[in-house]
Amino acid sequence: MKKYIFHIDANSAYLSWQAVYDLQHGSNIDLRNIASAIGGDKSKRKGIILAKSLKAKKAGVKTGQPLFEALRACPKLTIVSPNYQLYMACSDEMMSIIQTFSEKVERFSVDECFMELSCKDPLTIAYQLKNTIYKTLGFTVNIGISTNKLLAKMGSELEKPNKVHTLFEDEIMEKMWPLPVNELFMVGRATNKKLRKYGINTIGQLAKTDIEFLSLMMKSHGRLIWHYANGLDSSPVKKDSRKIKGIGNSTTTPFDVDDIRYASLFILSLTEMVALRLRANNMMCHVVHVSYHRASQGGGQGRQRKLITPTDNTNTIYKIAMELFKEIWDEGPIRHFGVRVTMLNTAEIYQKSIFDEKNLEKKRRLNKHIDLLRVKYGSQTIKRASFIESGIKNINGGIHEEYPMMTSLL
Ligand SMILES: [Mg+2]
Known part of the structure; x- marks a missing residue:
């Protein structure tokens, strides 16, 4: 096993994060497939372009350009004001997935991380990570692999989007020097x-x-x-100490859900991933939040509950999510579900006080073992019986796979 450094970089982060958010909230326009940009305030024609789609780029829109100039180059440009709260949430989600692969992760900027990992086959790991982020969160990343941070970062820049590149010492001359x-x-x-x-x-x-x-x-x-x-850099990967505020997961369903059995399966499949990521971050949550969006116009509903004792247990989170869901569901058809946990704290703080109970300790160990198997051998390795023959994935997240791969990224 050799030590490798990975650099993970979300492709046109602001634009794709907004696009995924819009799609998950009922929009049928994917910002990535039209001439669009993130920046400033369109009504006042003030501010600058922060991110742009490929179509906008082709029309001559540039990052850093004043809005009025961008609109002159591309009059049909769709401009969305930046939403930094959304970016922080997406950044946290991305971090929490990367942390299921390695304990040593450094957040370098809102959309970039370094990860250190000793393994035999870094390429396979990188593809797994890239695909997990896409399947769970709905956006693509570039990953660079090398033996130091500088080369990993330069590697992830090589060709975008949605690519994995190695940039080892013996590749510098061919890949970086030109x-x-x-x-x-x-x-x-x-x-x-x-x-x-x-x-x-x-x-x-x-x-x-x-x-x-x-x-x-x-x-x-x-x-x-x-x-x-010359590809020389000896700076270490510094484990990130900034706190993750919440871990959430949502999915658009492939059909209208108007039956409690299917609703509960979607909520369970989302909870599985939320709880796995919670445990991978060695955290526990105090608040569980569940939400849904209706199939037809008319928005959706959400509700949350604060727990008396924090938890990282899949079954506990699922039970509360279902109670909340039953409280808010009007039995109309649903196309989108979300499960989120917030008020997170490290699990160690609680271990002494609440894990005196033997059963809880046992359940925790069971959850951890299932997590390990799933991360190692894939999410289908262990399935709850309720999913068999249901046609619903046992672990679910992000945007549904029916959406096409993103190609309009920078
Ligand atoms: Mg980026």
């Missing part, structure tokens, strides 16, 4: 200008430049980018 120098991490606009003035146009040329010359020109920054150009 790239324009401004594509190197930490080479910004000003540095790029300076380098170009001296005829340093590619990362390879920078790598072969005398480090003392760069140091003279740009002091410590010159040394840093020389190391990066």
Whole structure:
């Protein structure tokens, strides 16, 4: 087993997160498939473009561009104002999935993480992770694999979207050196200008430049980018200590659900994934929230309950979710279900106080073993009997697979 570093980067995060959210809440337009952008305030024609779809890009819309300029280039552009609360929630969801693969995960920005993992076959792991994020949350990521953070990050940038790339030391010359120098991490606009003035146009040329010359020109920054150009980086993956506020999961059903048996199966399948991610993060929840959206116009309903004792038990969360669902359901047809847990705390805090009970400890161990089997051998390994012959996946999440793969990402 060798130690590898993975860099996971959501593809045009703001745009795809908004698109997934809209689809899950009844929209039939996928922002990723039309000329669209996230940014500013359209009514005031103020602000700048933060993210754009492929169609918008083709029409000449650029990130950082003022809104009025973007609208001049593409008059039909659909503009959505940024929703940072949504981005933080999506970022948390992504983190919580990555943490089911490794304990050592560092959140690098709202849509990027580093993960350290010792394994035999990093490519298989990366594809599993990429597919799990897509199936659960409905958006695509790029993953770069290497032996240090810099190379993993450069690897994930190679070709987008929805790709896994390796960038090992022996691949630097072929994969990284031909790239324009401004594509190197930490080479910004000003540095790029300076380098170009001296005829340093590619990362390879920078790598072969005398480090003392760069140091003279740009002091410590010159040394840093020389190391990066040569693929050298020894910074460790720092385990993220920021707290995850909630873990949620929702799904659009392939048919109208108007029967309590099917409703309960969808809610159970969502709960399975929520609880698995909760336990993978070694957390317990104080609040369970359930929601649904009607098949026809007319919105939906949601309700939450605070628990007396926190839990990470699938059955407990499911039982409460069902009680809440029965309280709010008017028996009309449903097309979308959501289960979410919030007010999270680390499980250790509670272990002494509430796990004195033998049964609870046993249930916890059982849950952990099932989780391990599912992560290792796939979600179909262990199934509750109620799912057999139901036609419903035993673990469910994100956007339903009937939606096409996203191709309009940056
Ligand atoms: Mg990104």
